[in-house]
Amino acid sequence: MKKLKIAIIPARGGSKRLPFKNILKFKGQPIINFTIKAALRSKIFDQIIVSTDSKKIKNLVSKFPVTIHKRPRYLSTANSTINQLCEHLIKLYKKKGVNWNKICVLYPTAPMRNSEDIKKVMSFLKKDINFSVAVTKFDHYPHHALIKNKKRLTPVWPKLIDNKKFKHKKFYVDNGSTYAAKVNYFLKYKNFLGPKLKGYEMPRYRSIDLDEFSDYLLLKKIFYSKS
Secondary structure, eight states: OOOEEEEEEEOOSOOSSSTTGGGOEETTEETHHHHHHHHHHHTOOSEEEEEESOHHHHHHHTTSSOEEEEOOGGGSSTTOOHHHHHHHHHHHHHHTTOOEEEEEEEOTTOTTOOHHHHHHHHHTOSTTOOEEEEEEEOSSOGGGOEEEETTEEEESSTTTTTOGGGTTOOOEEEEEEEEEEEHHHHHHHSSSSOSSEEEEEOOGGGOOOOSSHHHHHHHHHHHHHHO
16 A cells, blocks of 8 residues: 655635735745645655635635645634644545545745755654654743733743753744644644654744734745845
């Protein structure tokens, strides 16, 4: 049986903070195009699936050699998760007699991520690694985090805030662009950050993930400064 590698590009139409962020114009084209092109250039996937509830997005991406999945309404709300969508797709294809071996989620809001980044994340899924994710370094120590309660700030972890042992440690966070997993382990743990996880560090300028309008402005500023 062929071991299938699948890319899933989730492109929901709605977004409260940045409406239709998946198709904002960047360099003269919808931002989702960059992720689709990077996935195609990687040449490592047996199938690339764009999952969307939007007819507009469907029409925009239909020119590419990808499979368009009509995302069910119950998986298209603000509270639905990518983990739920992936589980749905795995089971949907299994009913068709198609068993996936490895999956990769590529967020369309990370246009600076390239095909080499994708290949690197996928390459980590070997015998002793079950999950792989693109990461970037934290700008600040996470144990120094403060939370706002009404008009005041308080430490999130007051017992750790003065802990010197964290001073020389490196902290990383998944950068919101690329996640991969062996399908059997994803189904077992229902997420992409399970046991035997390895991270691929990406430079900060390629790790921008559009979530708010300020991210969009930063993306354009970085791109044109490098042009």
